[in-house]
Amino acid sequence: MTSLLQAKTINKSFGEGKGRKQVLKNISVSIQDQDFIAIMGPSGSGKSTLLFTISGMDTIDSGQVLFQNQDLAQLSERNLAQIRRQEMGFVFQQAGFIPQIPLIDNIVLASYNDYPSNKKALYQKAKALMVKVGIDGLEERLVSQVSGGQLQRATICRAILHQPKLLFADEPTGALNSQNSQDILTLFTNLNADGMTIVLVTHDPMVAAKAKRILFMKDGQIESDLQFTQDDSNQKHQVVLSKMADLGI
Numbered sequence: 001m002t003s004l005l006q007a008k009t010i011n012k013s014f015g016e017g018k019g020r021k022q023v024l025k026n027i028s029v030s031i032q033d034q035d036f037i038a039i040m041g042p043s044g045s046g047k048s049t050l051l052f053t054i055s056g057m058d059t060i061d062s063g064q065v066l067f068q069n070q071d072l073a074q075l076s077e078r079n080l081a082q083i084r085r086q087e088m089g090f091v092f093q094q095a096g097f098i099p100q101i102p103l104i105d106n107i108v109l110a111s112y113n114d115y116p117s118n119k120k121a122l123y124q125k126a127k128a129l130m131v132k133v134g135i136d137g138l139e140e141r142l143v144s145q146v147s148g149g150q151l152q153r154a155t156i157c158r159a160i161l162h163q164p165k166l167l168f169a170d171e172p173t174g175a176l177n178s179q180n181s182q183d184i185l186t187l188f189t190n191l192n193a194d195g196m197t198i199v200l201v202t203h204d205p206m207v208a209a210k211a212k213r214i215l216f217m218k219d220g221q222i223e224s225d226l227q228f229t230q231d232d233s234n235q236k237h238q239v240v241l242s243k244m245a246d247l248g249i
C-alpha cells in the first residue's frame with residue numbers, strides 16, 4: 001500500500017488571547033491507499049477538526065498536510081478546490097444542498113459541473129445509488145420534503161457519485177436507524193474493497209468495528225492507532241468497547 005495522505009505534526013487552535021484553545025496538538029498520521037479508518041474519541045477531543053483539516057476544508061496553524069505528495073497549503077485555491085471535488089468525497093452534517101431543486105439534481109450537481117458530457121450516465125448512477133441506500137422514489141422531492149435520515153443518505157450518494165479516491169465522512173450514520181446504518185456500512189465496505197479509501201468519524205462502536213483501522217483521539221492527540229489484519233467485526237467490537245471504557249467515552 002502507498003501513502004495517499006500524510007499529516008505531519010499539524011496544530012490547530014481556535015479563538016484568540018485567553019480564549020485560545022489548541023484543538024489539534026502535533027498530530028502526525030499517514031493514510032494509506034485503501035485504508036478504511038474510523039476516528040473515535042470523547043466529545044471535543046478534536047475528531048471533526050482533524051477531518052476538516054486533513055481534507056483541506058479548514059486550515060492548520062502549523063505542520064503539513066500532503067495529499068498524493070502535494071502540500072495542500074501550497075496549492076492555489078482553484079487547484080485545491082479541484083482536488084477536493086474530483087479526488088475527494090465529503091459526507092458532512094451541513095449537507096449544503098440547494099433547497100429549490102430536486103434531490104437527484106442536488107446529488108448530481110457537483111459531478112455534473114466537472115463532467116457535463118456524462119449527464120445521462122450520472123443520473124443513471126445517481127438513481128442506482130439512491131436504490132442502494134434506500135431512498136429510491138425520492139428523486140423529485142425537495143430537501144424540505146425528506147427526513148434527516150433520507151437527506152443524510154442523499155449526501156452519501158452525492159459524495160460517492162464521482163467515485164472519489166478518498167471519502168471523508170463525519171458521523172455518516174448518525175441520523176439513521178440500525179437497518180439503514182447496516183446498508184450504508186455494507187456500501188462503504190464494498191466501496192473500500194473496490195479501492196476507495198475511507199476516513200470516517202463515529203461514536204458508534206458497531207460502525208468502527210467495520211473499519212480496518214481505528215484511531216482513538218484524546219485531548220487533541222492520537223492516543224492509539226489500532227490496525228486490524230483479521231476482518232473479525234466481533235473481535236474489533238470488543239476491542240473498541242474496552243478502549244471506549246478506558247477513555248471514559
Ligand SMILES: Nc1ncnc2c1ncn2[C@@H]1O[C@H](COP(=O)(O)OP(=O)(O)OP(=O)(O)O)[C@@H](O)[C@H]1O
Binds near residue numbers: 014047049050
Ligand atoms: N470553528 C470553531 N470555533 C471555535 N471552536 C471550535 C470550532 N470548531 C471546533 N471547536 C472546538 O474545538 C474542540 C474540538 O471540536 P471537534 O468538533 O473537533 O470535536 P469532536 O471530537 O469532533 O467532538 P464531538 O464528538 O462532540 O463532535 C471543541 O472544544 C470545540 O468546541
